[in-house]
Amino acid sequence: MKMSNTEGKFNLVVKTFKGLEDVLLSELEELGATDIKKGNRMVEFIGDKTMMYKANFHLRTALRVLKSIAEFEVTNENELYKSIQTVDWSEYFDLRNTFAVDSVVNSKEFSHSKYVALKVKDAIVDQFREKYEKRPYVDTEDPDVRISIHISNTSCTVSLDSSGESLHKRGYRTKTNKAPLNEVLAAGMILMSGWDKKSSFIDPMCGSGTLLIEAAMIANNIPPGIYRQKFGFETWKDFDNELLEQIYEEESEENNSDVKIIGADISEIAIRMAKENISNASLKRKIELHIKPIENFDPIKVKGENGILITNPPYDERIKKNEINNFYKVLGDIFKNRFKGFETWLISNNFDAIKNIGLKPSKKQTLFNGALECKFLNYSIYEGSKKDKYKDLA
Numbered sequence: 001m002k003m004s005n006t007e008g009k010f011n012l013v014v015k016t017f018k019g020l021e022d023v024l025l026s027e028l029e030e031l032g033a034t035d036i037k038k039g040n041r042m043v044e045f046i047g048d049k050t051m052m053y054k055a056n057f058h059l060r061t062a063l064r065v066l067k068s069i070a071e072f073e074v075t076n077e078n079e080l081y082k083s084i085q086t087v088d089w090s091e092y093f094d095l096r097n098t099f100a101v102d103s104v105v106n107s108k109e110f111s112h113s114k115y116v117a118l119k120v121k122d123a124i125v126d127q128f129r130e131k132y133e134k135r136p137y138v139d140t141e142d143p144d145v146r147i148s149i150h151i152s153n154t155s156c157t158v159s160l161d162s163s164g165e166s167l168h169k170r171g172y173r174t175k176t177n178k179a180p181l182n183e184v185l186a187a188g189m190i191l192m193s194g195w196d197k198k199s200s201f202i203d204p205m206c207g208s209g210t211l212l213i214e215a216a217m218i219a220n221n222i223p224p225g226i227y228r229q230k231f232g233f234e235t236w237k238d239f240d241n242e243l244l245e246q247i248y249e250e251e252s253e254e255n256n257s258d259v260k261i262i263g264a265d266i267s268e269i270a271i272r273m274a275k276e277n278i279s280n281a282s283l284k285r286k287i288e289l290h291i292k293p294i295e296n297f298d299p300i301k302v303k304g305e306n307g308i309l310i311t312n313p314p315y316d317e318r319i320k321k322n323e324i325n326n327f328y329k330v331l332g333d334i335f336k337n338r339f340k341g342f343e344t345w346l347i348s349n350n351f352d353a354i355k356n357i358g359l360k361p362s363k364k365q366t367l368f369n370g371a372l373e374c375k376f377l378n379y380s381i382y383e384g385s386k387k388d389k390y391k392d393l394a
């Protein structure tokens with residue numbers, strides 16, 4: 001599985017959130033990746049430059065795409081320093097470029113990830129100094145080349161981060177409310193739900209509109225990379241602008257779907273934010289918005305029958321406990337009485353409040369919104385009672 005630069009192919013590690021590995025794996029298969037292997041919060045595969053650009057441009061559940069450039073066994077800082085110096089860094093960047101080193105360490109031999117990053121930075125700087133009597137500079141904010149070190153026990157992988165800024169920063173979201181969903185998580189939830197992209201999609205507590213925008217992008221086959229200002233690989237020495245342009249041209253065939261995507265929120269401010277974000281994503285004609293409390297939301301009135309509801313209700317700890325518990329009880333009643341024929345899904349990190357929904361989830365999954373552990377739950381709401389449903393089938 002491990003290889004470095006054989007016939008223009010190399011190992012690529014795609015990072016994601018815990019719980020989204022399977023969705024990411026399916027996305028990679030669809031993209032045509034080969035030798036795919038699932039790991040913890042990541043999926044790896046073997047690919048070339050084209051696949052690396054495509055992965056950054058197309059994958060909805062990827063946070064970063066790392067290109068492995070070297071691997072070695074190390075047991076202490078001196079060995080690490082020496083091994084890093086065996087890489088010819090001038091192959092990857094020049095004195096006029098800036099760089100940064102990130103490190104993740106899971107090892108008895110190396111306990112401080114910051115110290116590891118520092119040692120790697122010194123080894124690189126010293127190599128340039130010996131060769132050119134000058135050194136390239138570090139920029140932790142916006143470096144030209146971001147180097148990623150991963151040490152697991154004694155095995156060290158050196159990679160270049162081809163994404164730069166995390167891929168969840170699509171570029172369309174300029175306004176957010178208090179607790180926005182991460183874009184990668186929102187896309188992952190929609191893909192996990194198995195939405196057919198034809199039946200109506202409703203988020204009745206849409207906040208700044210993340211789920212609605214990601215749903216519209218999925219239904220219309222709009223790649224998430226289309227809104228990005230820049231990918232990390234664009235400041236690499238081997239950047240192929242023509243190849244990237246080709247991917248933009250060839251791979252961005254929109255579907256022009258007329259599926260109904262409907263959002264609502266009790267807050268006028270939230271709807272204003274959602275409007276701005278939707279307009280940034282050029283999706284104004286694809287998404288309908290209402291200022292309305294869910295208590296008054298009726299899918300029939302907005303002609304969104306028999307579809308899917310995915311939402312992220314408030315789970316703010318500042319709301320009084322009995323108030324939030326009661327709100328989740330009301331939510332369960334609304335799902336049951338007004339969303340007949342719908343698949344309803346909600347994500348929340350308020351595990352106590354969830355118990356008040358009063359419906360039995362058909363599916364349950366633990367997901368993370370950044371560092372927040374959440375439950376993503378599915379309640380299938382049948383048209384009649386469950387008994388009637390099976391009677392009809394008999």
Ligand SMILES: C[S@@+](CC[C@H](N)C(=O)[O-])C[C@H]1O[C@@H](n2cnc3c(N)ncnc32)[C@H](O)[C@@H]1O
Pocket residue numbers: 176177179180181182204205206207208209210211264265266267270292293294295312313314315
């Ligand atoms: C956690 S936020 C949703 C964030 C959203 N997913 C995003 O990415 O921006 C919850 C939203 O529910 C809305 N809300 C609270 N109570 C509501 C109600 N009774 N009816 C409709 N919306 C409500 C809030 O205004 C808030 O925007």
